Amino acid sequence: MAPSSYGLSRQTQIYLSGLQGQRPRFPVDVEQLEQAAHAAMSPEARGYLSGMTESMQNNRAAFERWHIIPRMLRDVSERDLSISLFGKQYPTPLLLAPIGVQSIVHTDGEAGVARAAAAVGIPLIFSTASTIPLEHMAEAMGDAPRWFQLYWSKDADFNASILARAEQAGCEALVVTLDTYLLAWRAQDIQNAYLPFLLGQGLGNYLSDPAFRRALPRPPEEDPQAAINYFLQIFTNPSLTWNDLTWLRNHTRLPILLKGILHPDDAQKALDAGIDGLIVSNHGGRQVAGAIASLDALPPIAQVVNGQIPLVLDSGIRRAADVIKALALGAQAVLIGRPYMWGLALGGEEGVKEVLMNFLADLDLTLALSGYRSWTEVCADTLTRA
Ligand SMILES: Cc1cc2nc3c(=O)[nH]c(=O)nc-3n(C[C@H](O)[C@H](O)[C@H](O)COP(=O)(O)O)c2cc1C
Numbered sequence: 264m265a266p267s268s269y270g271l272s273r274q275t276q277i278y279l280s281g282l283q284g285q286r287p288r289f290p291v292d293v294e295q296l297e298q299a300a301h302a303a304m305s306p307e308a309r310g311y312l313s314g315m316t317e318s319m320q321n322n323r324a325a326f327e328r329w330h331i332i333p334r335m336l337r338d339v340s341e342r343d344l345s346i347s348l349f350g351k352q353y354p355t356p357l358l359l360a361p362i363g364v365q366s367i368v369h370t371d372g373e374a375g376v377a378r379a380a381a382a383v384g385i386p387l388i389f390s391t392a393s394t395i396p397l398e399h400m401a402e403a404m405g406d407a408p409r410w411f412q413l414y415w416s417k418d419a420d421f422n423a424s425i426l427a428r429a430e431q432a433g434c435e436a437l438v439v440t441l442d443t444y445l446l447a448w449r450a451q452d453i454q455n456a457y458l459p460f461l462l463g464q465g466l467g468n469y470l471s472d473p474a475f476r477r478a479l480p481r482p483p484e485e486d487p488q489a490a491i492n493y494f495l496q497i498f499t500n501p502s503l504t505w506n507d508l509t510w511l512r513n514h515t516r517l518p519i520l521l522k523g524i525l526h527p528d529d530a531q532k533a534l535d536a537g538i539d540g541l542i543v544s545n546h547g548g549r550q551v552a553g554a555i556a557s558l559d560a561l562p563p564i565a566q567v568v569n570g571q572i573p574l575v576l577d578s579g580i581r582r583a584a585d586v587i588k589a590l591a592l593g594a595q596a597v598l599i600g601r602p603y604m605w606g607l608a609l610g611g612e613e614g615v616k617e618v619l620m621n622f623l624a625d626l627d628l629t630l631a632l633s634g635y636r637s638w639t640e641v642c643a644d645t646l647t648r649a
């Protein structure tokens with residue numbers, strides 16, 4: 264992979280545009296970006312995207328308890344930000360988290376995010392709960408890398424069918440989300456009595472699926488309500504256990520990552536089951552109020568896993584320094600969630616692109632200024648406890 268120059272070229276381009284009187288169109292500072300995006304959204308979409316605020320603050324506090332100790336005079340003129348996962352090379356350790364119902368914040372929705380991810384070169388994880396079918400997102404991305412996230416439903420035929428479709432659409436890995444087998448008590452959504460599926464949003468993969476359609480009394484075009492009801496009936500499956508993972512292995516050739524692992528004993532169970540990777544995540548603080556911050560869960564999990572399989576972290580990644588902290592504590596990659604949705608809410612596809620290009624520039628410069636040329640050099644010594 265070519266040495267990185269994300270940072271310097273982006274800075275130069277922005278400063279030069281400034282000479283022509285042009286300023287960035289969207290807030291560069293991530294807190295201001297969030298505020299501006301919140302102001303641009305409907306109260307229902309804002310409530311849905313935010314979820315539970317106290318668990319999110321817990322995630323942020325965990326990042327703030329670690330500080331980077333920059334190192335000097337180490338020739339960082341050429342940098343390589345790339346990583347390799349499951350035998351594939353990716354340009355940076357960033358991927359876009361699977362986020363359902365993107366259509367509620369902007370009409371560009373999933374297609375806009377897919378085009379932006381492909382343009383910027385950050386792999387995208389398709390959510391099962393996308394408003395458009397995964398094939399449409401794949402088409403919008405050309406050859407750019409994508410993974411698929413599965414909400415493991417009660418309908419085995421649908422599960423098998425959607426896994427085959429994801430493989431067919433060029434997804435390179437399968438993320439199985441374990442922490443959302445019920446939707447949490449989310450006060451804002453309950454207050455707004457708002458669930459996007461009831462309005463037909465987020466059902467693209469279901470309505471287009473032959474197995475799902477076979478289970479309906481009439482086609483969804485004739486009887487949308489019956490389709491929504493069936494979706495609500497099968498969407499999640501709280502009866503799953505570790506034994507069910509064999510079914511998955513028999514239905515996909517892709518590497519399997521489990522998303523939502525927070526306890527080292529669960530990490531051990533995943534290793535015993537022959538799982539290929541873990542996503543250490545508390546679902547962006549959206550499921551269990553008072554859950555451990557994912558960054559705090561990472562070191563004990565990294566100890567158990569001991570390099571046997573890749574670890575990915577999400578929940579609270581907001582800027583480059585957070586990525587360095589996660590990698591120093593044992594992750595090989597991270598997922599960005601809400602920040603790209605804020606870009607989408609403010610500027611559709613262009614907004615997502617801008618947020619991601621700023622993130623990459625920050626990542627390149629912060630890695631260099633911390634004294635590192637590549638991720639292999641980042642380790643426990645990189646950080647100190649605040
Ligand atoms: C609006 C919204 C929808 C989400 N939908 C999904 C989903 O469909 N599948 C999934 O595995 N995770 C979903 N997540 C969780 C994200 O994948 C990710 O774990 C979380 O957003 C990361 O935290 P961050 O937003 O702080 O970066 C969703 C998160 C949000 C904010």
Ligand SMILES: O=C(O)C(=O)c1ccccc1
Binds near residue numbers: 364392465
């Ligand atoms: O809202 C969520 O956090 C989430 O994961 C989800 C669940 C179902 C459909 C879409 C998103």
